[in-house]
Amino acid sequence: MDSRQLICLSPFSCIAILIFSLVIILITNNAYASYGENEPDYLALLQFKSTITRDPYETLTSWNSSLHFCNWSGVSCGKRHRRVIVLNMMSQGLTGSLSPLVGNLTFLRELWLTNNSFEGTIPHEVGRLSRLRFLYLDQNKFSGAIPTNLSGCSNLEELQLGSNKLVGSIPKDISFLSKLTLFVVDHNKLTGGIPHFLGNITSMKVFSISLNPFGGSIPDTLGRLKSLTKIYSSGCNISGTIPNSIYNNSLLTVLSMSDNQLNGSLPPAIGSLLPHLVFFQLKNNQLSGILPPAISNCSKLRYLEMDGNDFSGKLTIDFSKLRDINRVLLQHNLFGSGEADEMKFIDSLTSCSKLQYLGLGNCRFQGVVPKSIGNLSHQLQTLNLGSNQLYGNLPSSVGNLVGLKALSLVENQFTGKIPSTIGMLQNLQAAFLYENQFSGSIPDALGNLSKLVILSLRANKLEGDIPPILGNYHQLQKLELSNNKLSGKIPKQILQLPSLSVLLNLSRNNLFGSLPMEVGDLKMLSNLDLSHNNLSGNIPGSLGGCVSLSFLSLKGNLFQGMIPPSFSSLRGVMKLDLSHNNLSGQIPRFLERFSLQYIDLSFNDFEGEAPLLGVFANASAFSILGNSRLCGGLLELGLPKCNKTKKHGKMRIPFIIVILIASTHFILLCLVYVWCKKKCKTHPSQSSMNEQLFMKVSYNQLLKATDGFSEANLIGKGGFSYVYKGILNFCDDRFVAVKVLHLHNRGAHKSFKAECEAWRRIRHRNLLKIITSCSSIDFQGNDFKALVYEFMPNGSLHDWLHSSSSTMRLNLLQRLNILIDVASALDYLHNQCSTTIIHGDLKPSNILLDKNMIAHVGDFGLTRFFGTYLDQNNSSGTTGTIGYAPPVAEYGLGSVMTSSGDVYSFGILLLEVMTGKKPTDDVFTEGLTLHKFASMALRDRVSNFIDGDAIDMQNTGTNVYEECLASIVKIGVSCSMDSPLLRMNIKIVVHKLQHILDVLQNV
Known part of the structure; x- marks a missing residue:
C-alpha cells in the first residue's frame, strides 16, 4: 500500500x-x-x-x-x-x-x-556455575579434556562424567572441590596415572575411575580419604602393589581393582581393617600368597571375586561367618595343599543360604568331593569344579542343588557312574562333565532336564546305547557324546530336536546301523560330527536338508554308494570330511561351487575325472588320496590322464537313451499344450483355473472334521473368525486348521475376499499354506465361509513369548531364525510378487510355527494389493492392531496402507520377541513406548533388557555377544521409527539379521 x-x-x-x-x-x-x-x-x-x-x-x-x-x-x-x-x-x-x-x-x-x-567438548563455561551441586554428564559422547576450571563450581558435591570419550589427564583443579563426595570418570580414555592430589578431597565417598588407560600405580594419598566408601579402579592398566594406606579406609564397602597388573599379597588382618566390605573384587591380577582366613571377619561380604590370580596354599576361610555371601569366585588360581581334608572348606559353605555362584575351577584342588556339596544353598545357580585333580565318585547329593543352572566338572578324574540324581536338577541349562572317567550307561534320568541348552559328556568311558529319552531336550543347542564307548544305533529322537543348532558330536564311539532319515530335521545345526563309528548303508539324501551346516564329518565309517545330489543344498558348509568310507561314483561337480575351506574325500572308491575348480584348485585345501579310479585333476596330484575316447564310448548308450526320453517328453508337452488350449476355451478365467487346483470341501465335511466345531477343538479366535483343529480324510488324516468366518461381523466378507485373493497369488516357504476353501450354507440356511490351512503344531509366536509353561521357551538363535523367517516373508510380499502385497496386521499371534519351529506368516484378512481394484476399494477404516499398527497419522481413517506400515509392525514385533514385552503392557505409560524402551536399552548393556530366556549364560558380557544383541535391537528401533522415511528397508533387514545369525553361531 x-x-x-x-x-x-x-x-x-x-x-x-x-x-x-x-x-x-x-x-x-x-x-x-x-x-x-x-x-x-x-x-x-x-x-x-x-x-x-x-x-x-x-x-x-x-x-x-x-x-x-x-x-x-x-x-x-x-x-x-x-x-x-x-x-x-x-x-x-x-x-x-x-x-x-x-x-x-x-x-x-x-x-x-x-x-x-x-x-563435542564440555564447555569451560560450566565452571561459572558456582551454585552447582550435581553435574551429571555421563553416558554421552563428550570428547576432549575435562575442563580445567571446574574448581569454579565450588559447591559441587557429585561429578559424574563416566561413559564418554574424554581424553587427557585429570586436571589439578578437581582437588579444590572441597565438598565433592562422588567422583566418577569411568569408561573414558583418560591417561596420566591416578593423580596423588586426589587425596586432598577428604569429603570423597565414591571414587570411580574404572576402564581408563591410566597406567602407573595406586598413590598412597588415597589412604587420606577417610570418608571413602567405594573404590572402583578396574581395568586401568595399574601395576605395583596395593598401598597399605588403602586399608586405613575402614568405611570401605566396595574395593574393586580387577583387571590390572597388581602384585604382592593381602594383609593377614584384612578382615578387621575393612570390616564393612560388601564387594571385594581383585580378579585378574598377579596377586599371590594365601587368601587370608581373616576375610571371614568381613561379615557383610556378598561378593568375593579373586579369580585369575596366583593365590596358593590351603583354603581356610570359614565361610560360615559370611551369611550374606552371594558369589565366591576363586577359579584360575594355584590353590591346593595335597592334604586329605583339602576340600573341607565346602562344609562351611553350607551355611551360606544366599550363595548363587561358586567358582573353584582351574586350580589345583585334590581329593574327593564331600557329600556336603549337596547341602549348599538351593539358590546356587553356578557350580564350577572343573580343571582340578578331584577324583572318586560324584556324590549323589548333588541332586539336591535344585536351583543349579550351570554345572562344570570338566577335566578331573571322577569315576563311577553319573548319579541319576542329576535328573532332579530341573533348572539345569548347561552340564559340562567331559574329560573324566565316568563309566556305565548314560542314565535315563538325564532326560528329565528339559531346560538343558548344552550337554557335554565327551571323553569319558560311558557305554551302552544313547538313550532315546535325550530327545526331550527341546531347548538343547549343543550335544557332545564323543570319545566314549557308546554302541547301538543313533536314536532318531535326538535328530528331531529343532533347537539343536550349535553342535552334535557323536564321534569316536561304536555306533552302528544306518544314519536315520530324520537327520534332515536338523535344519538349524551348524556342526555335525559322526566320524569314527561303524555306521553303514547309503548317506541319506535327507542330510541335504541340514542347510545351516558349516562343518560335516562322516569320516571313518562304512558308508557306501554315491554322495547324495541333495548335498548341493549344503552351500554354507566350510569343512567337509567324508574320508575313510566306501563311497563310490563320481565326485559331484556342485562341490566346485561351494565356498569350502577344506574337503577330505580320501580313501573311498570314487572314479572319473577329479574336479579342478573351487576348492579343488588348491592342492592344500583338499585330499582325494586312496581313490585309485580317479583321473585328471591338478598336475601335482600325479593322477593318470583321463581316457576321453573310452569315456565317450561309455557315454554313447546313455546319450541315445537321453535323446529318446527328450523326444518323448517333447511329444507329450505338445499334446498337453493342445489339451490346455481346448480347456481355456471352456474355462477362460484365471481365478477359476486356480480354484480347481484345490480339493473341494463341503460344510458337512468341515463339521465332521472338527467334531461339530466343538469347543475342545477351538485353537484360536480373531476379529472376524474362529479357528478349529480338525482332520480331513483327503489330507491323509493329517490335522488341518479350519478358519470359520463370522459373516455377521462388519468387514468379514471383505476379509474373506482379501484372504482368498492373497492365497491365490502367493507361494512362499514362510507363508501359511492354504489347502482349500469353502463357500456354502450351513444346516440353518445361513451363509458359511471357511478357509482350510496346514496345521501348525507349535502354535503361534505369541504363545511362545507369553506362555507361563516352562516347556515353551525360545532361545536367542530360535528367536533370530523366526525373525529372519518373518522378514523373508515380508520381503517376498513387498518386493518379489508381481503386485506389491501389504499384510496389514503383522503381530505375534499371526506368526505360526511348524514342527521344526519354522515361522509362517498367516491371517491375510486385511491384505492390500497395490495398484489393484481391491486396493482402491479397501483403503478406508482404521487398520491393524493397536500397538503394532503405525502411528494414527500414518494409518488413520482414509489413509492408504503402505509397505512401510508392515515394516513398522515388524519392528515392534522384533522388539517384543527380544524383550518379551508386549507394546500394550501396563509398564508403557506416560509417553514410554516399547520403541522408546528399546532405544534406552541401546545406551546401556543391552542384555539387561533382553528376555531372560533368550540370554546365553556363557556368552553374556562378551563384546561380540553384546554387539549382536545391540545390532538386533537397533534393527527393531530403526523399523519402528515414527517417520516412514527413516525405517529400514525390509530387504536390508533380512541381510542384516542373517549376518548377525552367522556371527552368533560362531560365538
Whole structure:
C-alpha cells in the first residue's frame, strides 16, 4: 500500500491500523519484559535448544513462548526468584552439543544430561556455575579434556562424567572441590596415572575411575580419604602393589581393582581393617600368597571375586561367618595343599543360604568331593569344579542343588557312574562333565532336564546305547557324546530336536546301523560330527536338508554308494570330511561351487575325472588320496590322464537313451499344450483355473472334521473368525486348521475376499499354506465361509513369548531364525510378487510355527494389493492392531496402507520377541513406548533388557555377544521409527539379521 492509497482510507481504518500496531509492539516488548532479570536464563535455554540436532521424544516441544520457561519440560525454577535451579534432560535421546551459554544459568544447582548423545567438548563455561551441586554428564559422547576450571563450581558435591570419550589427564583443579563426595570418570580414555592430589578431597565417598588407560600405580594419598566408601579402579592398566594406606579406609564397602597388573599379597588382618566390605573384587591380577582366613571377619561380604590370580596354599576361610555371601569366585588360581581334608572348606559353605555362584575351577584342588556339596544353598545357580585333580565318585547329593543352572566338572578324574540324581536338577541349562572317567550307561534320568541348552559328556568311558529319552531336550543347542564307548544305533529322537543348532558330536564311539532319515530335521545345526563309528548303508539324501551346516564329518565309517545330489543344498558348509568310507561314483561337480575351506574325500572308491575348480584348485585345501579310479585333476596330484575316447564310448548308450526320453517328453508337452488350449476355451478365467487346483470341501465335511466345531477343538479366535483343529480324510488324516468366518461381523466378507485373493497369488516357504476353501450354507440356511490351512503344531509366536509353561521357551538363535523367517516373508510380499502385497496386521499371534519351529506368516484378512481394484476399494477404516499398527497419522481413517506400515509392525514385533514385552503392557505409560524402551536399552548393556530366556549364560558380557544383541535391537528401533522415511528397508533387514545369525553361531 503506497502513500496515495493510505490517504484514501477512512479515518476509522487508520485508527484501527494504529491500535493493531500498538498491540503488536506491546506484546513483543512484554515477551521480554515479563522475564526481566530472568532474561539470561530464558536466552540460555533457547540457546541450549538451538544446539540440539535431534529430539526423538519431542521433549523440547514445550520450549516456546506460549509457556513461561519455568514450565518447560525438564526445567525447574526457584519459587522466590523464578530462576532456573534444575535442568533435567536424562534419557531423552537428545543429540547435539552443550551450549556454552549454559554457564549463564548462574542459579543452577543440578544439571542432569545422563544417557543422551551429546557430542563435542564440555564447555569451560560450566565452571561459572558456582551454585552447582550435581553435574551429571555421563553416558554421552563428550570428547576432549575435562575442563580445567571446574574448581569454579565450588559447591559441587557429585561429578559424574563416566561413559564418554574424554581424553587427557585429570586436571589439578578437581582437588579444590572441597565438598565433592562422588567422583566418577569411568569408561573414558583418560591417561596420566591416578593423580596423588586426589587425596586432598577428604569429603570423597565414591571414587570411580574404572576402564581408563591410566597406567602407573595406586598413590598412597588415597589412604587420606577417610570418608571413602567405594573404590572402583578396574581395568586401568595399574601395576605395583596395593598401598597399605588403602586399608586405613575402614568405611570401605566396595574395593574393586580387577583387571590390572597388581602384585604382592593381602594383609593377614584384612578382615578387621575393612570390616564393612560388601564387594571385594581383585580378579585378574598377579596377586599371590594365601587368601587370608581373616576375610571371614568381613561379615557383610556378598561378593568375593579373586579369580585369575596366583593365590596358593590351603583354603581356610570359614565361610560360615559370611551369611550374606552371594558369589565366591576363586577359579584360575594355584590353590591346593595335597592334604586329605583339602576340600573341607565346602562344609562351611553350607551355611551360606544366599550363595548363587561358586567358582573353584582351574586350580589345583585334590581329593574327593564331600557329600556336603549337596547341602549348599538351593539358590546356587553356578557350580564350577572343573580343571582340578578331584577324583572318586560324584556324590549323589548333588541332586539336591535344585536351583543349579550351570554345572562344570570338566577335566578331573571322577569315576563311577553319573548319579541319576542329576535328573532332579530341573533348572539345569548347561552340564559340562567331559574329560573324566565316568563309566556305565548314560542314565535315563538325564532326560528329565528339559531346560538343558548344552550337554557335554565327551571323553569319558560311558557305554551302552544313547538313550532315546535325550530327545526331550527341546531347548538343547549343543550335544557332545564323543570319545566314549557308546554302541547301538543313533536314536532318531535326538535328530528331531529343532533347537539343536550349535553342535552334535557323536564321534569316536561304536555306533552302528544306518544314519536315520530324520537327520534332515536338523535344519538349524551348524556342526555335525559322526566320524569314527561303524555306521553303514547309503548317506541319506535327507542330510541335504541340514542347510545351516558349516562343518560335516562322516569320516571313518562304512558308508557306501554315491554322495547324495541333495548335498548341493549344503552351500554354507566350510569343512567337509567324508574320508575313510566306501563311497563310490563320481565326485559331484556342485562341490566346485561351494565356498569350502577344506574337503577330505580320501580313501573311498570314487572314479572319473577329479574336479579342478573351487576348492579343488588348491592342492592344500583338499585330499582325494586312496581313490585309485580317479583321473585328471591338478598336475601335482600325479593322477593318470583321463581316457576321453573310452569315456565317450561309455557315454554313447546313455546319450541315445537321453535323446529318446527328450523326444518323448517333447511329444507329450505338445499334446498337453493342445489339451490346455481346448480347456481355456471352456474355462477362460484365471481365478477359476486356480480354484480347481484345490480339493473341494463341503460344510458337512468341515463339521465332521472338527467334531461339530466343538469347543475342545477351538485353537484360536480373531476379529472376524474362529479357528478349529480338525482332520480331513483327503489330507491323509493329517490335522488341518479350519478358519470359520463370522459373516455377521462388519468387514468379514471383505476379509474373506482379501484372504482368498492373497492365497491365490502367493507361494512362499514362510507363508501359511492354504489347502482349500469353502463357500456354502450351513444346516440353518445361513451363509458359511471357511478357509482350510496346514496345521501348525507349535502354535503361534505369541504363545511362545507369553506362555507361563516352562516347556515353551525360545532361545536367542530360535528367536533370530523366526525373525529372519518373518522378514523373508515380508520381503517376498513387498518386493518379489508381481503386485506389491501389504499384510496389514503383522503381530505375534499371526506368526505360526511348524514342527521344526519354522515361522509362517498367516491371517491375510486385511491384505492390500497395490495398484489393484481391491486396493482402491479397501483403503478406508482404521487398520491393524493397536500397538503394532503405525502411528494414527500414518494409518488413520482414509489413509492408504503402505509397505512401510508392515515394516513398522515388524519392528515392534522384533522388539517384543527380544524383550518379551508386549507394546500394550501396563509398564508403557506416560509417553514410554516399547520403541522408546528399546532405544534406552541401546545406551546401556543391552542384555539387561533382553528376555531372560533368550540370554546365553556363557556368552553374556562378551563384546561380540553384546554387539549382536545391540545390532538386533537397533534393527527393531530403526523399523519402528515414527517417520516412514527413516525405517529400514525390509530387504536390508533380512541381510542384516542373517549376518548377525552367522556371527552368533560362531560365538
